[in-house]
Amino acid sequence: SWAIENYMGYRMITGEDLMKKFEEQVRTLDVRLELDRVSSITPEENLFAVTTVSGITVKAKSLILTQGKQPRKLGVKDEEKYLGRGLSICSTCDGPLYKGKKVAVVGGGNSALQTAVEMSGIASSVSLIVRSTIKADPVYVRKLEGIKNITVHLHAQITALAGDPFLQYITITTEGQGDQRIEVDGVFIEVGWTPNTDILDGLVELNANKEIVVDIDGRTSRSGLFAAGDVTSVKSKQIIIAAGDGAKAALEAYEYLMKLD
Ligand SMILES: Cc1cc2nc3c(=O)[nH]c(=O)nc-3n(C[C@H](O)[C@H](O)[C@H](O)COP(=O)(O)OP(=O)(O)OC[C@H]3O[C@@H](n4cnc5c(N)ncnc54)[C@H](O)[C@@H]3O)c2cc1C
Structure with missing residues (x-):
């Protein structure tokens, strides 16, 4: 992250700098790295x-x-290029940066709906892009309903990202409706995470x-x-x-x- 604002002791620090500080401290101890x-x-x-x-x-x-x-990825061209330049995998961390701006949230589960609802109170508009249908708990679905600045796109997925150097447009392809270009300042990917537990193998x-x-x-x-x-x-x-x-x-x-x- 380029701006961590919720780690006690630092008003604001980048992820890289915080890691360096952790490492510096560990290297003063009797620890083999x-x-x-x-x-x-x-x-x-x-x-x-x-x-x-x-x-x-x-x-x-x-x-x-x-x-x-x-994080699981979108699988779209230039995804790596836009990470940290409008494309975010941590809404808790980056959400406040999009006050009054246009954002999209990708996903149809609890995290995606929660992010869409939270961002509706921060951003000017939220496009919720769901690959198939919404698969979230009723409590999140109820919260989503009736929020005027959220537009839900079902059976849709992002197929292109554009903007230089920051993300400015996404193209979404909706089943039976073709392509649509949407102007955005930020996109939150909420399609899940994979824990690094492959190496544990039954342990x-x-x-x-x-x-x-x-x-x-x-x-x-x-x-x-x-x-x-x-x-x-x-x-x-x-x-x-x-x-x-x-x-x-x-x-x-x-x-x-x-x-x-
Ligand atoms: C873009 C982004 C922004 C974020 N911003 C914030 C924020 O502002 N505030 C906040 O509180 N949280 C933030 N988070 C969440 C935060 O980064 C994590 O909660 C935190 O880093 C978890 O720490 P960890 O040590 O458990 O895992 P990690 O920090 O993920 O560390 C795990 C380490 O283990 C290594 N590893 C994995 N597999 C192996 C292996 N087989 N052998 C050796 N090493 C391995 C990885 O390479 C990695 O270095 C953010 C996350 C992201 C992705």
Whole structure:
């Protein structure tokens, strides 16, 4: 994010700068940092063997899993180019930037409807673009109904993005109606997220969304394995929550190790 305004201690900071500050602090401690990608985790007797794509294997009595999630994409040309230039994957973070502007929201589930309703109070107009039909809880559908500045496009999808350097137009293709060009200042993608849990392969319990199920202390279904942040079943996905839950998981892991000895 180019503007984080809800992490305590900083009035405004970019995602990159906040990461650098976290890294600087970690490097002052007795922590070994390996910039690598974990490819597998294998439980061994009283240990976990963590193997990376570059072939390193680290063995540990306890692990804290914090590998986050990644957004599902629209699959439209130039999507990467417009991310952060009008195309957003985080309405909670970027919504306030579109006060009095024209926005579109893509998706037909709870998150998309919630975003459309919230943005209707901030933006001048909201186009809700739904690939098939709305599949959200009745409470969100009821909220959507009757809001005058929301236009719902069913059986529609974005097929082109345009503008230089910022997103200015989207083309939507609606079944049986052809193409329509809509002027927008921002588009929020709300078509879901994929947690980075492929590497876990039966190691811990995942929920229906493939998130790691944790209890309130960050314990997973497997003894010695803890988890925190966006990769977990914790509902709210924000930095302060990931950081707080990370601290809780660390304290639990510490207690677990103390009891082992
Ligand atoms: C565009 C955008 C803007 C946002 N703005 C805000 C904001 O303003 N305020 C706010 O509170 N939240 C914001 N968020 C949400 C916030 O970024 C997340 O809630 C937070 O980063 C979660 O932290 P995390 O450590 O759980 O996961 P991440 O920050 O996603 O970190 C996970 C890390 O694990 C790495 N990883 C994944 N798989 C592996 C593997 N196999 N091996 C090794 N490493 C791996 C990833 O590369 C990544 O570096 C925003 C999110 C987005 C996408």
